[in-house]
Amino acid sequence: MSGADHLPLRVRETEMISPLLKRFVFEAADGGELPPAGAGAHLRLTLEGEGRRWKNAYSIVSAPADRSHLSIIVRRVSPSRGGSAFLHEAVHPGAVVAAHEPGNLFPMSHIARKHLMVSGGIGLTPFLSYLEAIEATGADFELRHFCRDEEIPIFERILSGFDAGRITIHPASAPFDLSQALASQPLGTHLYTCGPEALMGLVLAAARDHGWPASKLHSESFGGAHAGGLPFTAILKKSGLKVAVRDDQTLLEAIEEAGLEPDCLCRGGACGVCLTSVLEGEPDHRDHFLEGAESASNRSIMICVSRAKTQNIVLDL
């Protein structure tokens, strides 16, 4: 229950939507039903490359009601951490990949009168499952998608199954007045944005300027909840291990990679289960658990999300 990958998925089919976008359709490796996934949910895949392992999260784009398959669209990024290139080059129909059960950090509001979505580039993906859910409930919506001019036909094709009258695709090169789009929304509209940080920053700032309350603003960044940081070394006193923590993994992941299984539960810095004593070094606290004084004392660390400010940190593990 410490977050193991207990969902083996078989690649049913793949499709190159564009040179950079590849769609994967997964089914349960045992042929049974897949767990349900809500609109906005993501799938965390564990990819085993040669001598390298990635844990990457991708928005699920298939319909929440359908448990026969789960689909994702992967953009090949450059420079890549390696995971997206691996998926593009080395994962073919029939392959089995390990996944974690779907999680959702970007759910839709159930009390919204209207859903206004603003996306950029591959940030469209969570909204594809929103559109599927909206189709089932008949809720009011509006989608404004921004992309590079040359990618317009690609996104038109991806969105072709949905109500074109409420979807606008904007070329990044053309000027656009977001204020007007925000000012004309009916009361009770919720705003969702996903895409590059710069776009989301503009969207949220414009909404705040127009007096939208925080409770009606929703955003999801790429890269998951616990983006990495500078590499450092954890010295585990009790087990006598020296663990190198890479820039793209968490301290807990590095310790697990070294063969230890420290107690943990939420893996999100909230539950307090993985609280570990710090013997030397300065933690970079990123959790929600330690309170002011506890945190400032630097004698404890939540290893699931926090890192080190110093090159070395010595832990009582």
Added chain:
Amino acid sequence: MNQRFKPAETFRRDFTFRNSDEAVLRFPFPFPEDSYMYSVNIEPHTPGGPTAAFQAAFDVDEHYVAECAERAIVLEEDPGRCKVLPHMMAAQWDTLELIMESFARDYPQDFSLTKEGTNWVWENRPLGIKQSFVFGDAKTLPCEPFEYITRQAQGDFTLQDQREDNLFVDGGMVTTQADWSLEFNIGMTFHEWHGPVPLAHQLGVFDRALKFLMRLQYGQPVRRLNWTMTINPRLDTSPENYPLWGTDRTTVTPENVAEKVFLRVELQTLFRLPRSNAILFGIRCYLLSVADIARVEKWGKRLHRVLLDLPTELQDYKGLTRYRQTVVDYLAPLDDGAPLPSGIAPGQTAL
């Protein structure tokens, strides 16, 4: 596993509820140590655990049929005990799906679920129910999906919507409660509905619990135990019916204490629901008389020690003030003061 149900038991008037030896030994005794204080005592809700009550996602025991009948009586008298706000329909279907799939998986001899696309057939053999319906279409069930499935499960359930960095109790089926009212609490935030609990707020318990629950993940349910005491094996100790049971507290005597006073344990489970992103909170109530507790040596001694030192605020909040001393006096001769192993397992396999 052979389930033996006791359909004729009652939880009111003549109180014919009894626990078999097996039911005594599978009781989720709530005290791992000799003293009790609030904590965020949450652990993964995985099959297994110190007693058989922790084996299934939703425990079905010998009282199943009788408890479903008791729930029907309460709802007949007071339909307001089941209420779900309109924006929670996705959570209703999530709940039905989770309970049906869990029952069919954990108790295949008693329950089965067959699916052809969205055409589902549900069979509940202990209650003699066979229902065909269309998943997602509430008109194909005799009542709304949350009420439909929780009428067929033991224990209370509430639905929490997650929004505005908070949890709102926006629905529930509450007929076996320890003195709280769904109709009063519905729509409240997490801190509002926990408002009356003493001491725990100052310990930061609710701040931490809320943070933790907001991050609860699908497929990783958690559980905790809560407890109080009840006079007579009465499931419906609701504020709505206080006139029926409030005075019971004055009827405890040294002669009847062992049979009349029950330790009331809630096996609380929390599930993130997949499509609605709501949280299903299961509050499964177990009752065990002081007499039956005393039959398990470790539990009798430990209950004595916990009650002896229980902070006054907790005695008052749990309503034990009038009879706590009588229970302590009954258990005292059974407690030799010898150290007890920590943990809640009974430490014996027969009575």
